[in-house]
Amino acid sequence: MRANAPLHVHVSTLFMVLILVVGSLLGFVGYRMADRLISSVSADLAQRISRETSAELRLLTEPAHTALQLLQFDPLAGLTRFEQRMARLPLIKATLDHTPASASIFFGYPTGDYFFVRRLHDAQEREQFQAPAGAHYMVRSIERQGATPRGRQLYLNSQMQVLSALSVPDYARSYDPRNRSWYRQALRNSEVHVTDPYLFYTDRQVGITLSRQSRHASGTVIGLDIQLRTLGAGMARQKLTPHSQLVLVNAQGEVFAHENSFIVPRGGTHDRPALTHLARFGVPVLTELSKHLQLSQVPATGSLQQVVSLPDGSWQVTLNSLPMLGSTPLLLINAVPRHELLATVYQEGRFAIIAALLIILGAIVLAWRFARGISRPLSGLVKEAESIRHFDFGQTVPLRSYVLEVNTLARTVGEMKRTIRQFLEISSAISGEKHFDRLLPRLLGETVSAVNAAAGVLYLREDGGLKPACAQGIDGQAIDAAALQRLHRLALPNPKEPSAAPRPAQDVPLLGLALSQGRVLSGPLQPVDMLTLGLSELGEQPWPPHAMAVPLLNRQRDLVGAMLILSETPSEKDRASFLGALSGTAAVALEAQALISEQKALFDALIQLIANAIDTKSAYTGGHCARVPELTRMLAEAACEAREGPYASFHLNDEGWETLRMAAWLHDCGKITTPEYVVDKATKLEALYNRIHEVRMRFEVLKRDAELHCLQGILEGGDEAACRQNLARTLTELDEDFAFVARCNLGSEAMAPEDQQRLLEVAQRTWQRTLDDRLGLSPLELQRHPQDVALPLPVTESVLADKPQHRMERPVHDQMPKDDRWGFRMAEPKLLYNQGELYNLRVGYGTLTEEERFKINQHIVQTEVMLRQLPFPPHLTHVPEIAAGHHEKMDGTGYPKGLHHEQLRPETRMLAIADIFEALTASDRPYKKPKKLSEAIEILNRMSQRGHIDPALFALFLSSGVYRVYAERFLDPSQIDDVPVTTYLAATDGTRLAQRADPAAARTLASSSA
Template identity: 40%
Template sequence: MPSSYNPTERGWYRDAQARRHAIVSPAYTFASNQALGITTATPLAAAAGVFGIDLTLNSLQAFLDQLALTPHGAVAILDDERRVLGWSNRGAIANDPGLQPLAPLDSATEPLWQEAARLSATLQAGSARFQRLAGVPYAAARQVIEPLPGTRFEVLLFAPQADFMEGAVQTRNRMLGSMLVVMIVLLPLAWLGTRNVVRSLQTLARNSERIQRIDFDSPPQPIESHLYEVDVLGQSQQTMYQSLKQRTEALELAQAKLSQIVQTGIELGRQQDRTALLRRALFGARDVAHCQAATLLLKTERQTLRFALRTSDDPIPDFELPLYDPQGQPVHQYVATHVALTGETVVIDDIYSETRFDVSGTKRFSESSGLRVISTLNVPLQPQEGEIIGVIQLMNALDPHTGQVVPFDPEIVSFVEAIAAQAAVAIQNQNLLDAQKEMVDSMIQMIAGAIDAKSPYTGGHCERVPELAIMLAEKASAVQEGPLAEFAFRTEDEWREFRIGAWLHDCGKVTTPEYVVDKATKLETIYNRIHEVRMRFEVLLRDAMIERLQAIHEQGMPSAEADARFEARRTQLLDDFAFVAECNLGGEFMAPERTERLRRIAGETWWRHFDDRLGLSHEELRRHEREPAPPLPARESLLADKPHHLIERASTQAFHPKYGFQLKIPEHLYNHGEIYNLSIGRGTLTEEERFKINEHIIQTIVMLERMPLPPNLKRVPEYAGTHHETLTGTGYPRRLTADALSVPARIMAIADIFEALTASDRPYKKAKTLSESIKILSHFKKDRHIDPVLFDLFLTSGVYREYAQRFLLPEQIDEVDITPYLG
C-alpha cells in the first residue's frame, strides 16, 4: 500500500458518501496491488465513514473459467460502458478475442466476437434468439443485472446451434434420404402416410419454435410416428431440449449465485454490528451452498479456534480447538484446525468413511443434536491473502430437487470461497474498527488519568465522575413516566458518546498550571513567596540590631535604653510578620481593618544593595524594564505591588464571540502583586487565578469543538462542557438556562458536584461523610443549580449509596435519611 494512500480520497468513498446508499464502483486499478477490480461500498451510520469490499477482475475471470459451457460456447460480462470485465470460450471459438481488461467489446479483433458484439447491441435484455454469426447459426442470450440503483452489468452468452442440434440434423438428413427413396418406389403408399407425417412434422416445427424462444415452461410434445426416421428425429429433439434446458438452468443458477454473492457482499458492507455481520456471513454461505446447517469458528489470540456461531439453535460448545499441541507442533488431525493452519478448502463426502481426519467430534454432534451429518465443506476465512481468521463449516448439502443429503458439488466450492473471502474482509474491517474504538477510548482515559495525576488537588476526579454519571444515566434511561420518560440512550453509539463526554469533561485542565490549582497560600506561585517576605523582616531585625549597637557605642546611649528600643522594635517586627503570615494562609476574611494594617506594614522600608535584575530570564527581565532601575542602594517597601508583578494576557481565539462565552475576563493573566494577593478577601485565589481555574471549561469546549468529531460523537462537547451551568442561568461559561440544558448535561452537573463533595484524596480538605454531602447537594437543588427531578432519582434509585460503596472510605459512609430532601 503506498504511504500516500488515503481511502477517503477514492472515488468509491466519495460516491458512497454523496449518494448515501450502497454503490458498486466502475472498474479501476487498486492502489494496494495494482490489480484491476471493482469496489462495493456503503456509508456507515451517521456518516461516520464508508465500508468497502474489493473484488478483483482476476477472481471474476477465474470464476468464469470454471463455468459449465457448451462444447463451443462463450460468455462475457460487461459493465454499463460495455467494457469487458471477464470472458470465457470453448472449442472452435477458443481463439483469443484480442481483448484487454476493460476494453470495449466492440474493439474485439476476432471476427466471431466482433459479430457477437454487434448482435448484443441489438438484443433486448432478458431475451434470446438464433442468429448467424460468421456464417454459422448461433443461439445467443443477453441478460442485464442491476444489483444496485445506477449499477448495471451485462451477461452475454452464445453457442453454435450445432452444440444442441448436431444429432438431430444428422438424423434429419438420413431421414430425408430415406423419404426420397420411399416416395419414388412407394409413391402410392406415401400418400397414405402423408397425414401422419405432416402432423409429426408440424409438431416438430412447433417444438423447434419453442426451443428457439428458449421456452422451457413445459416439455416438447412427443412425436408418435410409424416412420422410424420421424420417430428418431422426435427423440433427438427431446434430447436437444433436455440438453439445452440443463445448460440454461446451469447458467441461470450460476448467474443467480453470482448475484447472491454480490448482494451478500453489499449486506456485509452495510453491517456495523459484529454479531449481525457474523450471522449474515454464515447464513449467506449456507444459502449459497444449499445445505442444512453451518458453523463459524474464529481464531483467538491463544492460537485456538472457538465456536462463534451456528445456524441452528443448538448450544454453542464452550471448548476451543488448539491449533498447536503442547510441544508447539501444528494439529492437523482435525479438519477445522487443518483448514485454519493451511488455508486449504476441504470437502468430505461422507464422514463415516473419512480416514484423513478425526471427525469424532462431528459424529458426537450428530448424536446430540439429532442432525445426522454426512457431507461437510470446510472453507477458511482469509482476507486478501492475509492471516486466516477463522473457518466456516457447512454440513449436509441438499439436492435441490429431492431434498436428500448429497455430497457438495465441486462447482459450488468457488462460490462459497468467494463469500468466505468477503466475510473475512468484513470481519477484519470490523476488528480494525473495534480496535480503533478501543484505542481511542483508552487514549481518552489515559488523558483523563494524566489530568488526575497532574495535581493531588483533583485526585481521581476525572475517573470517578464518568462512573457516577453513567450510573445515574442508566437509572434515568429506565424511567417510564414523568419528565424523564422520553429520555434514554437507545444505541451503543449514544452511550459511547456520553461516556467520552464524561471522560473528557475536565480535559481543559491540561492548560491550567498546577501552582494555580494547588495554590494553598496567597503568595504562592511556583513556590511560597512568604520566604522572601520573611527574609525582608530578617533584614529589618538585623538593621535594628545594628542601630542598637551604634546607639550604645557611637552615640553614647545608655545600654538599658538602647535595649528597650531594640526589644520594642523586635516585638513589633515579630508581630507584624506573624500577621502577614496569617494573612497569607487565607483562613480568615480580610476585613477592612486587617487590610489597613497590612498596608501600614507594607509601608515599612528596607535597603536593597544588590541589583534585582541580575540572573533573570528574558521574559522576567522584560517585565522589570517597564520602570527604570533606581540607583543602589535602593529603598524598597516591605511589601509592594510592582509593574513586573503583572503578567499580560496573550491574544487567543478561545474567547471568540462564536463560542458564546459569558464571562468577565480579567485584564491581566496574573497579578503577583504582594499587597494585592495578601488582601484577597476569602481564600487564596486572586480574580485572575480564579478565572484561570474556571477557564478550564472554556478550554475543554474549545478543544473539543475544534476536533473533527464524527456525527456519532458531535454531542461530546456539550456533555463535557456544561457541568458548571445552572438551571437559573448563573453558571459558566455560557450562562445557559434550563431550556438549553439537556438531561445528560444535567446528569454531568450532579456527578461533578457530588464527586467533589465526597472525594477523600484532596490534601486541602477533610473528606465529608455521605450524609453531609447529600445535605450540601440538596442546597444546590433548592437554589436550582442542579435538576430537582434527577436529584430525587439520584436518591430514590440508591445511586448515591451504590457509588459510596464503590468509591468512599468506610468511615465516610453513614446513614442518610433522604425523606427531607425529596419533592
C-alpha cells in the same frame, strides 16, 4: 440514453437490415459498374466527337489549301493595275464558290497594294458591310502608285457586275498588308502558313488565315480566310444530353467555337483579337474548369477525364486534343451533367430500391411471427431479471421453450435468484450486527442454514493458531462456552509463536489442505478428523459424515479464520462455490468488526491516557477524570430506569452510551493547557513556589534590624532596660504581623474588610535593600522590570508590595477572538497574571486571583476547541457539547457560553452534577479536606435551589440512591454519614419520588456498578 426494443423487433430489424444491406451492396455495385460503363462510353463518344470535329476542320481547310496551292501560279500576283486585277475576278469567284468554308481571297503586294475579294453569304452579311440588295461579292482595293494611297470598295452581283463603287481613303491609310502577320509569316516560309484561330478584322468572326508566297511574282502573298462558325453547328449535333456543353478552346483557354454559336462573345481589334476566356464565358462548369485547365496535361493523341463538382451537381468532363493543319492544337471540351449521364442508372436504382422495400416488408412479417415465438420465454426471463433488479426474490416462474439455450438460461436464472437471495440474507445479517461477540454465532448459523448443512464450527486466528470461537450442534443450537472449550485449538503451518502443544492443522487433512491452498474443499469427515478437532469430546451425538472446510481470507489474502461446515450428504460444486464467495464477505465482516473493536479500544485507551495524564500532572486533581465517568454512568442508568418524572422518557442506545462515556472521560481534557502551578495553587502567594518565604525573610530582616537598633542604642548610652523593652515589643508586633500575613496566605476563610485594611497597614513597614534587584534575572523578567538602570542603593521597600514587574500582559495569541465562532461568553481580564503580593493576599475568598480563576476556567474553552477539531463520526458529534458544558448553570450564569436549562442536553446536566459531587468528596486533593457525604449533598442542594444544577436530576440523584452507591465505592468510610434525603426531595418538589424510592433498587444498582 439508448432506446430499447423487444427481441422480435430486433430480429425483424436484423432481417430488414440484412436485406437492406445486401440490396444496397448489390445496387451500389451495379451503380458503380454502370457508372464506369457510362463513363467509358462518354469517353468513347467524346473521342468520336473529337474525330468528327477534326474531320470537319479538315473539310474546311483542305479545299482551301488546294485552292491556295493553285492560286500561287496565277498571274494576278504580278498585275499592278486595278483594271487588270478586276479582269481576274471570274477565277477568284470560281475558287470561292468551290470552297464553301472560304470567306475571302486576297493578295498582298510588296508595294503595299492590296486586292481583297469576299463572298457575301446572306442578308446579315450584306447589312454588316452596308452592301446593296443583290450584292453577292465585295471587292476592296488599295493602290499606292501615287503620293496618296487610293482605297476602293465595290459590290458585285452573282454575274460579277458592279452594283456600287465607293471610295474608302481611310481604309487605304489604315491598312497595310505588309504589316500583317499572315504576310510576314508567308514570306518566311515556302509552304502554306496557317494562323491560329482569331477574330477577323472585317466581320469579327472567328476563323483562320492560310497564306503563301506567289510563285508568279516575288514578294506577293496570297491569302485565304476560312470561317469556323460552321463548327458550332456540327458540335451541336454531337451533344450527348440536352444540357451538355461542347466548347473548342485554344492553348490559352480562349473560346472560339461552342455548340451554340450565338452565345460566343467576341470583340477587340484586328491587331489584338479578344476571344473570351473560359473563366468569363458565363457557364459555371467551364468557369470552375478554367481554374484547373492545363493543356499540357491532355495527351496529344488521347483524352483526359475529370469530375467537376458544383453546388447544383457534378459534371463529367472529357478533354481531347485536336491537331490543326499548320497550327497549334486545339482543345475540345465535352462537359455532361452526371445526373443526365446516369439517368438510366438512377432509374434502375429506384426500381431496385422499390423491389428491396417490398422484399423487406414481406420478410418483416415472417421475421415478426418467428421472433414472437422465440421471445415469449425470453420475456418471462426478462420479468425474472427485473424482479432480481428490484431485489424481489420471490417464487420463480417455470418457463419452457423450444430453444435449448433458453431453457438452460431459465434454470440458471432460477438458481441465481435463490443464490443471490441467500447471499444477501447472510450479508444483511452480517452487516446488521454491530457487536462482534454476537456476530460470530450469527455468521455461523446463517452459513449453515444457507447451504442446508447440519452443524459447523467457526475458528478465529489468534496467537498464530486457529481458536474455536463458536460452534453449532446438529440440533441447531449454539454450543455453550464450557463445551466450546473442549474443542481443540489448531496451529497454522509454521506458527511464529506456537502455544502449548497445539494440534497442527495438517493433522486434519481436509482443513489443513484447504488452509494451505486457500480455497474451499469438501470431503468425508474421518474418525481421525473427529478426534483431532475434538468433536468426539462433545458427547455421543452422531456428527454428520461430510464436511466443507472454508478458509476466511481478507482483502490482503491473509487468513483471519476458518469454518468447518458439517452436512449429512456430500457437498455439490455449487455449494462450494457459494461458500467460496461468501467466505470473502464473512472474512471482510470479521476483519471490519475486529478492526472497529480494536480502534474503539485504542481510542478509549487514548482517551483514558489523556485523562490519566491530567490527573497525574497535578496531584491536586487526584483521580477526578477517572471517577467522574463512573458517577456519570451511574446517574445516566438511574435516569434510564426512571418510570415517572421529567426523565421517564429518557433513554440511551449503544451510541448514546458511547457518547456519554467519551464525553465524561474528556470533560477536563483542556486542563492540559492550564499551567500546573495555577491548578495546584494552594496559597495566595504561591506561584512556581510559595512566596511566603520571601515575606518571612523580610520580617526576619526587620527583626534583625530591631535588634541592631536596640544594641546600637545601648552602645550609645541609652537605657538598656528601655531599649530591650522596646525591642521585645517590636519583635512581638513583627511576629504577630507575619502570623497574620501567613494566615491570610492560606485563603481558607473569607477576607473581612478589617483584615484587608490591616494588610495595607502591615505593608507600610519598610526594609532596606542593599543589592540590585535586576541581578540574576532572565531576559523575560528584565522586560517586565520598570527600571532600565539600577536605583542608588540602599533602596527602601515595603515589606508587602505590588510592583510593576508583578503584572504580566496578556499576549495576543491568548486573547479571545473578536469574531468568536464558538459562542463563548466569558469576561476576559486585561492581564494574563498579576503576581502582586498585596493583590494576591487581598483575594476575598480562596487562593486564586481573577486572572488565575479565568485561566482555570479557560480549560473548558480549550476543551471545546480541542474536541471540535476532532473528526468525530456522526453518532459522536455531541461529545464536544456534552464535555464542554459541565460548568454551565441552569439559570444561564455559567460558563463558557452562559446556556440555560433548556439549551443543555440531559447528559450535560448529569455530567455537571457528577463533576461537582466528585470534587466535593475527593479525598486525594492536598489543598483541601474532603467533604462528608451530608456536607456535599447540602452544597448540591443549595446549588439546586439557586438554579446552578438541574433540580429534577438532583432529586433523581438522591431518590435512586446513586449518591450512596458511589460513596460506598469511592469515599472513605469516615466521610459517609446520614443524609436527610426526604427533606431534600421535599425541598426540590420531589416528595412523590421520595415516597416511591426503593432501597432495594439502590442495592441492585450498587451491585451492578461494582
